[in-house]
Amino acid sequence: xxxxxxxxxxxxxxxxxxxxxxxxxxxxxxxxxxxxxxxxxxxxxxxxxxxxxxxxxxxxxxxxxxxxxxxxxxxxxxxxxxxxxxxxxxxxxxxxxxxxxxxxxxxxxxxxxxxxxxxxxxxxxxxxxxxxxxxxxxxxxxxxxxxxxxxxxxxxxxxxxxxxxxxxxxxxxxxxxxxxxxxxxxxxxxxxxxxxxxxxxxxxxxxxxxxxxxxxxxxxxxxxxxxxxxxxxxxxxxxxxx
Amino acid sequence: xxxxxxxxxxxxxxxxxxxxxxxxxxxxxxxxxxxxxxxxxxxxxxxxxxxxxxxxxxxxxxxxxxxxxxxxxxxxxxxxxxxxxxxxxxxxxxxxxxxxxxxxxxxxxxxxxxxxxxxxxxxxxxxxxxxxxxxxxxxxxxxxxxxxxxxxxxxxxxxxxxxxxxxxxxxxxxxxxxxxxxxxxxxxxxxxxxxxxxxxxxxxxxxxxxxxxxxxxxxxxxxxxxxxxxxxxxxxxxxxxxxxxxxxxxxxxxxxxxxxxxxxxxxxxxxxxxxxxxxxxxxxxxxxxxxxxxxxxxxxxxxxxxxxxxxxxxxxxxxxxxxxxxxxxxxxxxxxxxxxxxxx
Numbered sequence: 001x002x003x004x005x006x007x008x009x010x011x012x013x014x015x016x017x018x019x020x021x022x023x024x025x026x027x028x029x030x031x032x033x034x035x036x037x038x039x040x041x042x043x044x045x046x047x048x049x050x051x052x053x054x055x056x057x058x059x060x061x062x063x064x065x066x067x068x069x070x071x072x073x074x075x076x077x078x079x080x081x082x083x084x085x086x087x088x089x090x091x092x093x094x095x096x097x098x099x100x101x102x103x104x105x106x107x108x109x110x111x112x113x114x115x116x117x118x119x120x121x122x123x124x125x126x127x128x129x130x131x132x133x134x135x136x137x138x139x140x141x142x143x144x145x146x147x148x149x150x151x152x153x154x155x156x157x158x159x160x161x162x163x164x165x166x167x168x169x170x171x172x173x174x175x176x177x178x179x180x181x182x183x184x185x186x187x188x189x190x191x192x193x194x195x196x197x198x199x200x201x202x203x204x205x206x207x208x209x210x211x212x213x214x215x216x217x218x219x220x221x222x223x224x225x226x227x228x229x230x231x232x233x234x235x236x237x238x239x240x241x242x
Numbered sequence: 243x244x245x246x247x248x249x250x251x252x253x254x255x256x257x258x259x260x261x262x263x264x265x266x267x268x269x270x271x272x273x274x275x276x277x278x279x280x281x282x283x284x285x286x287x288x289x290x291x292x293x294x295x296x297x298x299x300x301x302x303x304x305x306x307x308x309x310x311x312x313x314x315x316x317x318x319x320x321x322x323x324x325x326x327x328x329x330x331x332x333x334x335x336x337x338x339x340x341x342x343x344x345x346x347x348x349x350x351x352x353x354x355x356x357x358x359x360x361x362x363x364x365x366x367x368x369x370x371x372x373x374x375x376x377x378x379x380x381x382x383x384x385x386x387x388x389x390x391x392x393x394x395x396x397x398x399x400x401x402x403x404x405x406x407x408x409x410x411x412x413x414x415x416x417x418x419x420x421x422x423x424x425x426x427x428x429x430x431x432x433x434x435x436x437x438x439x440x441x442x443x444x445x446x447x448x449x450x451x452x453x454x455x456x457x458x459x460x461x462x463x464x465x466x467x468x469x470x471x472x473x474x475x476x477x478x479x480x481x482x483x484x485x486x487x488x489x490x491x492x493x494x495x496x497x498x499x500x501x502x503x504x505x506x507x508x509x510x511x512x513x514x515x516x517x518x519x520x521x522x523x524x525x526x527x528x529x530x531x532x533x534x535x536x537x538x539x540x541x542x543x544x545x546x547x548x549x550x551x552x553x554x555x556x557x558x559x560x561x562x563x564x565x566x567x568x569x570x571x572x573x574x575x576x577x578x579x580x581x582x583x584x585x586x
Contacts, residue, residue, distance in 0.1 A: 021325075025320060028319040028320055028328070028332055029319075029320055031312060031316035031319055031332070031335050032312045032313045032316040032335075032547065032551065033547070033550075033551045033554075034551065034555065035551070035552075035554065035555020035556075035558035035559060036555060036558065036559055036562075037309070037339055037342055037343055037346075038343070039558075040312070040335075040336070040339035041336055041339045041340055041343070044332055044333075044335060044336035044339065045336060047332055048329060048332050048333055048336065051325065051328060051329050051332065052329065054325070055325050055326075055329070058325075064325050065324050065325060068325055069323075069324075088554075089555065089558045140565065141561050141562045141565040141566075142558070142561050142565075144565055144568065145560070145561025145562065145564045145565045146557070146560050146561050146564045148557050148560070148561070149557055149558070149560070149561030149564075152557070229320050229321060230320060230321065232321060233321050233322075233323045233381055234323045234324070237323070237439065237441060237442065239439075240323075240438055240439050240441075240442055241324075241434065241438060242323045242324040242326075242327050242381075242431075242434060242435075242438075
């Protein structure tokens, strides 16, 4: 029996890798700023898991450092959701809730598939289950905590809602039932929000401009500045190894 | 052993006993015997008030150092030049938060709370290691911190694994394992730079030049100016003098610097054949005391960021507490259900 050569879809590997890379970077910005020491540990832990996933995915598409440090903003295909600035703790948690629920459902499906992403997804789905649980628990604490935290969590969920539709746009080489994924995602997130005494936001989940935008390399303004910081040192020493 | 352990069992129960100590001298003698016999003092044991206070001060300062120490390194997380280095640095900063947590727990066994200690840090009533008041100006500083600062910390902390207070000694075993891993990673980072481009090599040398003397200051004032040393050594909290540990560190670093291909910024540093150790130049103690008093390059910035994180996080901690209170009430309700089984 000859092994079927696996053709890696660079497009899909980059899309998933960029999501993990960019969100990991954002979470790394929390180091030394978290509201409680336990969250210093938890946020760094999640950031590290995501960075590990990013490295595997980017390596499937090429050289991880070349891809991370030498592409321009227009060549990054991450979701706009993950590049959103951290904001307050509620914003960070809302972003985590939306993304980790999506990633958990997606990786669960990929792990059970024949796709080239199955081995990665099989390992990552365990990490992501923890991220999802962390985000859900904090959504409950903040939503159903004090009046102040409830209001902050409500605003964060609404502010980021418009970026959630993009997760279900088609990606070349990523063969999943997107409609079912979106249904499961909506069910799960709505349920968590309701348990957190928050109503699922009513606004649109994609804007006229943002539909599929990050995946096409169209990003929001804060992203360029994030990349400038991330890439500066690497770009200052062309060809150096670290 | 039996005689020494008497400090645990003499007379009335040691723990929770009010000032009723009809024979205070007996407890003191039992404590002294236990320490002399290298036994571990545990949280429920009787201990002199001054011993307790010294440990609280030292463990809290150690915990604070881990927490403040996250800042100079976190300063480079978002700029790390490769994904591998970024992962290593993130893991390291995460470990430091974890060390802070162990150490606050160890301090809490002495009857203080983490909140109380953090409050003392934020109000400047308790200190942290003065090394973290120096800025990280280039990527190579991350390597210099790993190699020199963590190296100095390990030299200081390995003897603490045998410290007379059990919870502190046990925390140190775990901390030292992770610290020595970080130290090797820092060394390896500098080695990569030293063997890299001329610009990278210069960056590594510059970082070592800036971090060498502050690292030597981590061992504290010279023995003749160290106010707590004699008592701490008698209590076996401390096992070696500041100057002894500093000497040990210099002797370890010299050959390491050579194999890194980097120099140490001390023209007086040379091997002393007669004493079998390296002689080294005079430390600038004026700078040391100045940084300790709050006038170092980053004292203000470090404390401000720490206070800011704490203050900005207050609403999150309040939310968690409010949620837990509601939830606890719910749980009580659930468990009083007629079947005794948790209701949905």
